[in-house]
Amino acid sequence: MHTIQLKKNKDKAAFQLHPWVFSGAIENIQGNPENGDIVQVMNFSGEFVAYGYYNNLSRVAVRLIEWHPDQLPDEQWWRMRIQRAVQAREHLLRSGDTDTLRLIFAEADFLPGLIADKYGDFISLQVHASGVERVKPIIIDELDQLLKPKGIYERSDDNARGHEGLAGSNGLLFGLHPPEFAPIRENGILYEVNIAEGQKSGFYCDQRDNRLLTAQYAKGKRVLDGFCYSGGFSLNALAQGAREVVSVDSSALALETLQRNITLNGYDAANHTAIQADVNKQLRAFSEAGERFDLIILDPPKYAPSRSSLGKAARAYKDLNRRGLMLLESGGLLATFSCSAAMDMATFKQVLAWAALDAGKEIQFIRQFTQPEDHPVRASFSEGEYLKGLLCRVV
Ligand code: SAH
Secondary structure, eight states: OOEEEEOTTOOHHHHTTOOEEEGGGEEEEESOOOTTOEEEEEOTTSOEEEEEEEOSSSSEEEEEEEOOTTOOOOHHHHHHHHHHHHHTTHHHHTOSSOOEEEEEEGGGGTOTTEEEEEETTEEEEEEOSHHHHTTHHHHHHHHHHHHOOSEEEEEOOHHHHHHTTOOOOEEEEEESOOOSSEEEEETTEEEEEOTTTSSTTSSOGGGHHHHHHHHTTOTTOEEEEETOTTTHHHHHHHHTTOSEEEEEESOHHHHHHHHHHHHHTTOOGGGEEEEESOHHHHHHHHHHTTOOEEEEEEOOOOSOSSGGGHHHHHHHHHHHHHHHHTTEEEEEEEEEEEOOTTSOHHHHHHHHHHHHHHHTOOEEEEEEEEOOTTSOOOTTOGGGOOOEEEEEEEO
């Protein structure tokens, strides 16, 4: 077995079960590991630390996966790890209301570089590490045995694969090709998901709980869903009896899917308006036209991809939320989200406080949102915590 020895005093995070070994922490490499090989990591004094997979092109040179020296990651090990992740979600898988969820969430499920999402009868895989690429056939076979999907489709992120020296990968891995509009169900609401072409892997199942929680406040209300994608929040609001829902997104395909989803669920299309626009511009236009809403949802894409962009992102979140708050009267609600891991909850609250001051409004935080249990946060890997939200009431 190839061995990676860490520099002096560079073993602390790894001993604390953090899964990343940066290339700068490596003292020497014994043997000649190829990218994707399982290596053993030892500290400067020669004690065993963990097993992981190696990649000399990545900033994270070793992704640690197993801290027990007698548990060498072999085929059985991979099968066991996949089983554990799926079994932990068994109660969700039994739900008649929801057939769409994340089965494997990378580091959080001790499988760095691997994401698996279930969309009804299909599974979408993302493989972002060469160590995972090696064992793709085992992963496919185990997921087939556990879940009997109609098909498994790969939707890896080419950029993430590029960092590991892997070519882009997108296509059918097993079984049937998913239909252009695969039917799925979440919280009892029907959606059509384009698994092969949709954004990310086709549907944002991380907002499942928050859609339901937010929709509790929608009955009889005029609702604005900013960054609506295929309508997760809009459809839940309509299901809970919203008086009127206005959905805004810049993507024509997203809005088209949303309109189809409204029909699919038999909701009254007369209560819904879809606007293709930049949300910031649309909020300004609403302000100028004197429009008002009772409940506004703002779920933008990731503004802060890294810590270094946090300052700029904080200003963008502030401006967006200020514009949203301007459209609410006393008693109005803003459900606002950030999926930037770099922005923590405390900072997000500050941003909202700042936005409210600028908007000339006083707000209360009446609820906090987070990611659902199929996107767990591992105690030793806080980087996996990314989704947060606040329900704000204008006083
Ligand atoms: N709330 C959605 C997920 C939002 S994902 C749900 O529940 O499924 C972010 C969305 O923002 C994407 O659909 C993307 O098309 C859209 N988007 C990105 N930048 C935008 C902009 N400046 N104006 C409007 N929409 C934008």
